[in-house]
Amino acid sequence: MLPDKKGHFGIYGGRYVAETLMPALLELEESYYRYKDDREFQEELNYYLREYVGRETPLYLAERLTQRLGGANIYLKREDLCHTGAHKINNTLGQIILAKRMGKTRIIAETGAGQHGVATATVAAMFGLECEIYMGVEDIKRQSLNVFRMKLLGAKVQPVSSGTNTLKDAMNEAMRDWVTNIYNTFYIIGSVAGPHPYPMMVRDFQSVIGKETKRQILEVEKRLPDHLIACVGGGSNSMGLFYPFKDDKEVEMVGVEAAGLGINTGKHAASIMDGSVGVLHGSKTYLLQDENGQIKHTHSIAAGLDYPGVGPEHSYFHDIGRVKYASVTDKEALDGFRLLTITEGIIPALESAHAIAYTIKLAPKLDKEKVIIVNLSGRGDKDMNTVAEALGVSL
Amino acid sequence: MTRISKVFQRLSANNGKALIPYITAGDPSLELTKKLVFQLEKSGADIIELGVPFSDPMADGPTIQRASERALANNVSLRDVLDLTSEIRMHTEIPIILFGYYNPFFTYGPEKFSRDAKEAGIDGVLIVDLPPEEVDELKVYVDKVGLDIIFLTAPTSNEERIKLITKKAGGFIYYVSVTGVTGARTSLDSHIEEYVAKVKKLTDLPVGVGFGISTPGQAGKVAKWADAVIVGSAIVKIIEENLNSPDMVKKVGQFVKSLKEGIG
Numbered sequence: 001m002l003p004d005k006k007g008h009f010g011i012y013g014g015r016y017v018a019e020t021l022m023p024a025l026l027e028l029e030e031s032y033y034r035y036k037d038d039r040e041f042q043e044e045l046n047y048y049l050r051e052y053v054g055r056e057t058p059l060y061l062a063e064r065l066t067q068r069l070g071g072a073n074i075y076l077k078r079e080d081l082c083h084t085g086a087h088k089i090n091n092t093l094g095q096i097i098l099a100k101r102m103g104k105t106r107i108i109a110e111t112g113a114g115q116h117g118v119a120t121a122t123v124a125a126m127f128g129l130e131c132e133i134y135m136g137v138e139d140i141k142r143q144s145l146n147v148f149r150m151k152l153l154g155a156k157v158q159p160v161s162s163g164t165n166t167l168k169d170a171m172n173e174a175m176r177d178w179v180t181n182i183y184n185t186f187y188i189i190g191s192v193a194g195p196h197p198y199p200m201m202v203r204d205f206q207s208v209i210g211k212e213t214k215r216q217i218l219e220v221e222k223r224l225p226d227h228l229i230a231c232v233g234g235g236s237n238s239m240g241l242f243y244p245f246k247d248d249k250e251v252e253m254v255g256v257e258a259a260g261l262g263i264n265t266g267k268h269a270a271s272i273m274d275g276s277v278g279v280l281h282g283s284k285t286y287l288l289q290d291e292n293g294q295i296k297h298t299h300s301i302a303a304g305l306d307y308p309g310v311g312p313e314h315s316y317f318h319d320i321g322r323v324k325y326a327s328v329t330d331k332e333a334l335d336g337f338r339l340l341t342i343t344e345g346i347i348p349a350l351e352s353a354h355a356i357a358y359t360i361k362l363a364p365k366l367d368k369e370k371v372i373i374v375n376l377s378g379r380g381d382k383d384m385n386t387v388a389e390a391l392g393v394s395l
Numbered sequence: 396m397t398r399i400s401k402v403f404q405r406l407s408a409n410n411g412k413a414l415i416p417y418i419t420a421g422d423p424s425l426e427l428t429k430k431l432v433f434q435l436e437k438s439g440a441d442i443i444e445l446g447v448p449f450s451d452p453m454a455d456g457p458t459i460q461r462a463s464e465r466a467l468a469n470n471v472s473l474r475d476v477l478d479l480t481s482e483i484r485m486h487t488e489i490p491i492i493l494f495g496y497y498n499p500f501f502t503y504g505p506e507k508f509s510r511d512a513k514e515a516g517i518d519g520v521l522i523v524d525l526p527p528e529e530v531d532e533l534k535v536y537v538d539k540v541g542l543d544i545i546f547l548t549a550p551t552s553n554e555e556r557i558k559l560i561t562k563k564a565g566g567f568i569y570y571v572s573v574t575g576v577t578g579a580r581t582s583l584d585s586h587i588e589e590y591v592a593k594v595k596k597l598t599d600l601p602v603g604v605g606f607g608i609s610t611p612g613q614a615g616k617v618a619k620w621a622d623a624v625i626v627g628s629a630i631v632k633i634i635e636e637n638l639n640s641p642d643m644v645k646k647v648g649q650f651v652k653s654l655k656e657g658i659g
Contacts, residue, residue, distance in 0.1 A: 020549035180575040292472035293502030
């Protein structure tokens with residue numbers, strides 16, 4: 001079972017943090033192990049997942065998209081239908097219930113697209129805990145709607161203007177807050193990234209996606225799918241879908257990274273496709289870095305994918321070949337965004353549109369009896385400004 | 396005996412305490428860093444802590460973050476810092492410690508780094524985000540060439556962790572006086588004395604205190620309890636305020652001299 005005791009997935013993962021944080025991580029790990037199989041904890045979590053988030057989410061056969069592409073049957077796992085509009089809340093709910101059990105009174109989080117920030121602010125409001133969200137000024141600009149939502153939900157949004165003014169810098173700043181307010185504060189990390197136990201814990205909380213999917217597809221198709229497709233930034237929605245299928249060798253899994261303006265332009269966020277191994281934000285993993293170990297600027301039209309690293313377990317799955325990683329450009333993602341919208345009446349998040357874009361390439365090559373499941377990790381309402389701008393429309 | 400141990404031995408013979416100033420290498424230029432190091436020594440520094448710039452300095456407050464950004468604007472790399480140390484080493488025997496984040500060291504290669512650092516005349520290395528649990532992949536090589544690995548202990552570290560840390564530590568123990576990032580603060584945490592005593596009970600290594608010490612008065616107070624006083628942001632701030640002033644080096648020197656006098 002991975003990770004090992006110290007949080008390693010093969011050579012990846014671990015706990016690369018300042019000593020001040022180590023005791024807090026050990027305490028978190030201990031508490032997580034104590035509650036993860038605790039019946040009361042699981043009952044509370046499942047109650048809120050059902051009554052508050054609206055699980056289980058449908059596994060929807062996208063007939064018109066399937067017809068249009070003329071190949072494999074395409075199912076969409078509708079995480080966009082979760083309360084707050086993305087899968088992020090599966091994890092924030094789990095972590096905040098843990099925070100409460102640990103007696104923490106203050107919640108902090110980082111956010112890129114704002115989906116994790118909104119999901120955190122939402123559960124903090126519901127449980128009545130003080131909440132601060134760190135967000136890069138660049139992301140605040142392009143995701144102003146989500147910023148407003150977080151503020152309405154009672155969270156303080158802290159603009160971060162250092163480095164590249166995006167997700168990685170927000171994470172730096174959240175870490176600095178945590179180290180300063182370590183005694184009363186719980187840091188809800190939004191991806192399968194960061195120091196142990198976060199990659200494992202977030203994976204476990206998001207695995208509800210894959211568990212449901214497996215049950216649903218067995219019910220409808222009476223067999224496992226041939227392909228799972230999901231986008232990868234830090235990699236929480238993809239890990240959540242993939243993990244329960246990891247031992248089902250016949251299921252091929254593809255993680256789709258953001259190729260931005262194209263891998264060869266250097267303006268992208270494809271850490272596995274074009275990165276090298278390094279250490280950032282508490283774990284060893286594939287990173288986009290220069291030859292001196294400085295972290296590179298990244299680019300993606302999807303703010304939620306605009307991150308120079310990837311969860312350590314993805315690095316591990318890449319190395320052992322269990323998951324195949326691919327990438328699609330901003331333009332391909334936009335095409336996917338439009339095609340899904342027009343054929344199915346579902347407006348996807350630009351992050352999820354990357355998974356759709358890859359599906360557009362793959363599905364036509366497959367026989368009609370094959371089954372593809374795409375994780376539709378979020379809805380696109382938050383991206384209206386970005387998409388309008390990309391299409392040259394002024395709102 | 397290493398240069399670091401020699402310093403502490405010499406000082407303790409007269410009941411003296413070490414002053415360890417920090418500056419970021421390459422802020423604002425490698426040339427000035429060299430001049431600053433010589434000035435620091437002349438003004439009373441016993442050991443020099445040289446920061447290796449990193450794009451994502453998670454444990455640093457705004458002052459040292461900006462220093463890192465200025466150095467990176469000049470593309471200062473770990474290789475450059477080692478070259479700079481080689482040059483400095485031709486003129487002085489003052490111990491030099493590198494302070495940084497793991498990724499540049501990891502990318503350079505732990506084995507190659509250890510060899511090159513020794514050759515450049517580096518005495519110790521403190522990597523903020525490399526706790527004892529993860530240090531072994533570097534430590535095997537560092538031990539081979541005889542560099543000290545300096546570790547942080549924090550107000551959050553319990554006895555069990557302090558023991559784990561002291562088992563792997565060399566040079567001295569760096570006690571982080573606050574839960575928080577680097578940066579000048581107006582008052583000292585009231586638990587420093589008690590905590591330093593706790594650490595000293597568990598190790599024979601000298602104990603230095605850093606993070607948040609910014610005045611000669613504070614330095615003097617801390618020196619009563621600890622073997623070394625580490626001052627970073629307050630010095631970097633003077634550099635920042637005098638980026639275009641011909642008096643930068645002199646002003647830093649004056650401040651460091653006042654710290655040394657504060658320590659007594």
